[in-house]
Amino acid sequence: MTAMTAPAVRFVDVSRHFGEVRAVDGVSLEIADGEFFAMLGPSGSGKTTCLRMLAGFERPTAGRVELHGRDVTDLPPYERDVNTVFQDYALFPHLTVADNVAYGLTIKKVAKPEIRRRVDEALDLVCLPDYGARKPAQLSGGQRQRVALARALINRPRVLLLDEPLGALDLKLRQQMQTELKAIQRQVGITFLFVTHDQEEALAMSDRLAVFNQGRVEQVGTPAEVYERPRTVFVAGFVGTTNLLVGDLAQRLTGTPGPAAIRPERIRLLAPEALAGAGEAIAAGSIREAVYLGMHTRYTVDLDEGGELAVVAQNLDADAADAACAQGRRVRLAWEPSAIRALVG
Amino acid sequence: MRSSVRSKSGSDSRGGERAPLGLKLAALGAILFLHLPLLVVFLYAFTTDEATLTFPPPGLTLRWFSLAWQRADLWQAFSLSLRVAAVSTTVAVVLGTLAALAVVRGRFAGREMVTLLVILPIALPGIVTGIALRSGLALTGLPFSFWTIVAGHGTFCIVTVYNNVAARLRRTGRSQIEASMDLGADTFQTFRRIVLPGLATALLAGGMLAFSLSFDEVIVTTFTAGQQRTLPIWILDQLTRPRDRPVTNVTALFVIAVTTLPILLAHRLSGGGGREER
Amino acid sequence: MLRRAANFLFRHPRWALGLLLGPPLLWLGVVYLGSLAALLVQSFFHVDDFTGQVVRSFSFATYAQLFTPANLDIFRRTTVMAAAVTIAAALLSFPLAYFMARYARGRVRSMLYLGVILPLWSSYIVRVYSWKLILAKEGILSWFFSAVGMSRVLDAVLGIPGIGGPSLSFSTLGRFLVFLYIWLPYMILPIQAALERVPKSLLEASADLGAPPGKTFRKVTLPLALPGVIAGSIFTFSLTLGDFIIPGTIGDSSLFIGQAVLRHQGTAGNVPLAAAMTVVPMLIMAAYLAWARRLGAFDAL
Numbered sequence: 001m002t003a004m005t006a007p008a009v010r011f012v013d014v015s016r017h018f019g020e021v022r023a024v025d026g027v028s029l030e031i032a033d034g035e036f037f038a039m040l041g042p043s044g045s046g047k048t049t050c051l052r053m054l055a056g057f058e059r060p061t062a063g064r065v066e067l068h069g070r071d072v073t074d075l076p077p078y079e080r081d082v083n084t085v086f087q088d089y090a091l092f093p094h095l096t097v098a099d100n101v102a103y104g105l106t107i108k109k110v111a112k113p114e115i116r117r118r119v120d121e122a123l124d125l126v127c128l129p130d131y132g133a134r135k136p137a138q139l140s141g142g143q144r145q146r147v148a149l150a151r152a153l154i155n156r157p158r159v160l161l162l163d164e165p166l167g168a169l170d171l172k173l174r175q176q177m178q179t180e181l182k183a184i185q186r187q188v189g190i191t192f193l194f195v196t197h198d199q200e201e202a203l204a205m206s207d208r209l210a211v212f213n214q215g216r217v218e219q220v221g222t223p224a225e226v227y228e229r230p231r232t233v234f235v236a237g238f239v240g241t242t243n244l245l246v247g248d249l250a251q252r253l254t255g256t257p258g259p260a261a262i263r264p265e266r267i268r269l270l271a272p273e274a275l276a277g278a279g280e281a282i283a284a285g286s287i288r289e290a291v292y293l294g295m296h297t298r299y300t301v302d303l304d305e306g307g308e309l310a311v312v313a314q315n316l317d318a319d320a321a322d323a324a325c326a327q328g329r330r331v332r333l334a335w336e337p338s339a340i341r342a343l344v345g
Numbered sequence: 346m347r348s349s350v351r352s353k354s355g356s357d358s359r360g361g362e363r364a365p366l367g368l369k370l371a372a373l374g375a376i377l378f379l380h381l382p383l384l385v386v387f388l389y390a391f392t393t394d395e396a397t398l399t400f401p402p403p404g405l406t407l408r409w410f411s412l413a414w415q416r417a418d419l420w421q422a423f424s425l426s427l428r429v430a431a432v433s434t435t436v437a438v439v440l441g442t443l444a445a446l447a448v449v450r451g452r453f454a455g456r457e458m459v460t461l462l463v464i465l466p467i468a469l470p471g472i473v474t475g476i477a478l479r480s481g482l483a484l485t486g487l488p489f490s491f492w493t494i495v496a497g498h499g500t501f502c503i504v505t506v507y508n509n510v511a512a513r514l515r516r517t518g519r520s521q522i523e524a525s526m527d528l529g530a531d532t533f534q535t536f537r538r539i540v541l542p543g544l545a546t547a548l549l550a551g552g553m554l555a556f557s558l559s560f561d562e563v564i565v566t567t568f569t570a571g572q573q574r575t576l577p578i579w580i581l582d583q584l585t586r587p588r589d590r591p592v593t594n595v596t597a598l599f600v601i602a603v604t605t606l607p608i609l610l611a612h613r614l615s616g617g618g619g620r621e622e623r
Numbered sequence: 624m625l626r627r628a629a630n631f632l633f634r635h636p637r638w639a640l641g642l643l644l645g646p647p648l649l650w651l652g653v654v655y656l657g658s659l660a661a662l663l664v665q666s667f668f669h670v671d672d673f674t675g676q677v678v679r680s681f682s683f684a685t686y687a688q689l690f691t692p693a694n695l696d697i698f699r700r701t702t703v704m705a706a707a708v709t710i711a712a713a714l715l716s717f718p719l720a721y722f723m724a725r726y727a728r729g730r731v732r733s734m735l736y737l738g739v740i741l742p743l744w745s746s747y748i749v750r751v752y753s754w755k756l757i758l759a760k761e762g763i764l765s766w767f768f769s770a771v772g773m774s775r776v777l778d779a780v781l782g783i784p785g786i787g788g789p790s791l792s793f794s795t796l797g798r799f800l801v802f803l804y805i806w807l808p809y810m811i812l813p814i815q816a817a818l819e820r821v822p823k824s825l826l827e828a829s830a831d832l833g834a835p836p837g838k839t840f841r842k843v844t845l846p847l848a849l850p851g852v853i854a855g856s857i858f859t860f861s862l863t864l865g866d867f868i869i870p871g872t873i874g875d876s877s878l879f880i881g882q883a884v885l886r887h888q889g890t891a892g893n894v895p896l897a898a899a900m901t902v903v904p905m906l907i908m909a910a911y912l913a914w915a916r917r918l919g920a921f922d923a924l
Contacts (some may be wrong), residue, residue: 057523076633077526090524094542104528155528364726371718376735378715379742379807382753385763389756399761440647447643451636459644462651470865470908472881473662473901474655476888480665480898481658500655503647531629532639554744561746564868567885577748584752584872594756597749608744612737 006069041212441506817851
């Protein structure tokens with residue numbers, strides 16, 4: 001594979017053991033140039049460790065890490081063409097914002113006028129012009145994050161790593177930053193690799209994502225693929241909510257003992273006498289619980305033949321009052337058979 | 346919201362309130378007990394009574410100050426104390442910082458042991474440290490000199506720097522170092538540009554405490570000094586041979602001043618009211 | 624050039640650790656531990672009665688000498704004083720520590736903390752010296768007692784055998800006062816730290832469950848402050864056991880452990896005995912520390 005067609009990042013069967021604990025267990029992954037890639041998983045799943053191995057702060061116990069075709073497994077972090085935005089931003093408190101941002105260039109002994117120009121450029125990119133003279137202690141959380149971003153991007157790395165960058169921000173700010181990060185990535189054109197435990201964030205921002213669980217990658221794909229066609233039980237349950245069908249219930253609804261899953265929003269809630277669509281599967285039951293969530297209502301339905309299903313319906317023409325008296329109501333559930341996904345594991 | 350509790354041992358669950366009067370008096374008493382004796386010394390530095398014992402002092406004078414100024418042996422002792430403190434502080438700063446860096450940032454078994462070893466010279470009674478050093482040094486055949494005093498002082502001063510630096514390192518966290526290396530700086534560059542500036546005030550505070558500790562030390566010094574007399578040893582001699590009490594009083598006042606200043610500065614540098622332990 | 628060294632250290636973190644730990648461990652290990660070992664070894668030598676020379680062969684003879692009535696007296700005297708000072712220090716410190724932890728805020732608290740720290744770190748020898756002046760017969764304490772008309776009480780106290788003496792500065796009581804004065808800050812700070820750690824919610828819960836303030840104090844505050852008291856007692860006990868300057872300056876000619884050690888290793892030339900005597904306070908403190916650790920005092924440090 002020539003350097004031109006080599007993927008931006010490549011993990012080749014990478015493992016990281018801490019004594020008995022396998023933080024990362026045989027991960028192989030390829031990330032293409034210019035991708036916005038997410039590593040998604042619960043805490044302890046190994047995603048952060050993989051990021052750190054790419055950055056150079058951890059050394060794999062086995063396997064190799066490649067950057068643009070070059071084996072960097074043994075290289076210290078300061079020799080890799082990668083920069084990181086840390087979870088706690090890690091700004092240097094004794095330096096001004098400008099000095100913080102310029103740090104990478106100062107180390108490389110770039111000429112002063114050039115540094116100044118690029119610092120201004122970087123601060124403009126993150127929408128913090130004229131903040132150069134301030135100190136990190138004077139900035140808000142969101143502002144610090146932008147400075148951290150500028151500090152990393154100014155070095156024009158070929159890959160940018162972001163370690164749970166939006167975790168410390170409140171909801172509104174987080175959504176705003178998601179949009180901005182996407183825009184910046186498109187503008188700068190480099191590969192972004194970010195780690196998160198928030199599946200909504202991963203779905204919203206990434207071009208492709210990898211779902212981690214207990215040190216292994218369970219699925220890699222676009223957000224649509226991972227959401228609509230989950231491969232394993234874990235992925236189905238972690239990315240969005242789902243109804244897990246096993247045993248008896250699975251046998252009845254799918255014809256095989258499972259495991260299988262169907263998303264709550266793919267099940268239609270009908271009145272008992274209403275007609276189902278052609279080709280739809282049906283089941284009858286009664287509503288055990290209805291939780292009004294503003295935008296939609298989540299129902300838990302006890303099936304007549306046993307088992308229960310969660311159903312989510314948009315509140316198109318229903319409201320809180322309806323939800324309140326829905327309990328006990330007889331309903332009929334209908335769904336497309338293709339909405340049921342067979343799962344592994 | 347105020348309430349006054351009458352009983353002495355009442356615990357008021359609404360904090361920030363008036364403490365019971367009895368408690369306040371007892372606390373005040375303790376504070377006075379701690380500080381009044383030194384004021385007595387200050388007072389006696391000015392008394393006209395040559396034996397400087399009678400209270401109230403018959404008169405006040407500045408005579409003793411000029412007398413003290415002319416005492417060559419006093420200046421010698423002072424100069425020795427100063428030099429010992431300076432060198433010991435340097436040794437303590439270097440060794441204490443290295444040890445703190447290793448223990449806080451390193452991953453190895455036995456970190457607790459290192460901490461214990463650093464604390465031991467100051468945890469064991471001075472006499473143990475003193476006599477141990479004396480017999481140890483006697484074994485090597487080294488003459489008791491400036492350097493043996495420094496050997497003693499340096500050893501127990503390490504802990505003050507170590508504690509300060511370790512506390513600061515723990516507060517700082519690793520991510521700054523990683524960020525620096527991520528941006529292209531190797532270990533040495535990171536140390537120079539990021540770690541050291543972050544430690545600056547902790548080093549200063551620890552160093553000043555070490556200076557104060559060394560300047561004032563007397564127990565271990567009696568064992569490790571040969572013929573030399575540091576200032577505290579000079580005062581110690583005066584205790585058992587009370588000839589020049591007025592001059593001793595002046596010296597005492599001076600020593601308090603010299604050792605108080607670094608403590609105040611160190612307190613300010615540590616963020617005032619910090620929990621740095623001895 | 625330097626970069627290559629950095630790369631090497633990065634790839635071999637053990638070397639980096641060695642470079643960091645080496646110098647301090649070397650110094651402390653050789654200078655300090657080595658000396659302690661030398662001391663311990665010496666305690667197993669003994670002095671030949673005839674020649675007065677140190678015989679370098681292993682024996683318990685020197686340790687046997689510890690059990691003479693005179694030496695046992697010294698141990699008893701020192702230990703009793705250490706215990707008395709510890710108890711008195713605890714009693715005197717508690718109100719101040721309590722006030723600092725519970726009631727003092729902001730500037731007052733900062734000032735008080737400074738007020739305790741300063742004596743702790745400022746000159747030990749000057750502070751001892753100050754009491755020589757205070758306790759003198761013509762000094763401020765005598766003046767005070769006669770000013771309030773209590774000089775006869777003072778004389779009566781001085782007449783008590785075991786505590787008193789010809790004058791304050793030659794009495795056991797005098798020694799006691801000086802010890803108390805010097806070690807007081809060592810007791811205040813751990814108690815204050817322990818009291819600060821008592822969450823206010825515990826006291827509120829106690830009150831909420833119906834306990835009057837006195838009971839809350841006895842059942843909640845005091846037990847939680849106990850580790851702090853014990854931590855402070857470690858200092859006061861250990862420091863008293865080893866000190867020779869205070870008993871040498873104030874009080875009569877009865878010896879404390881520290882003075883005996885000094886005497887033996889000095890002109891008497893009996894380093895083995897001095898070493899053996901040093902081991903005694905070390906053993907006492909080791910036992911004390913083990914017991915204190917069980918009671919959780921180490922967390923209060």
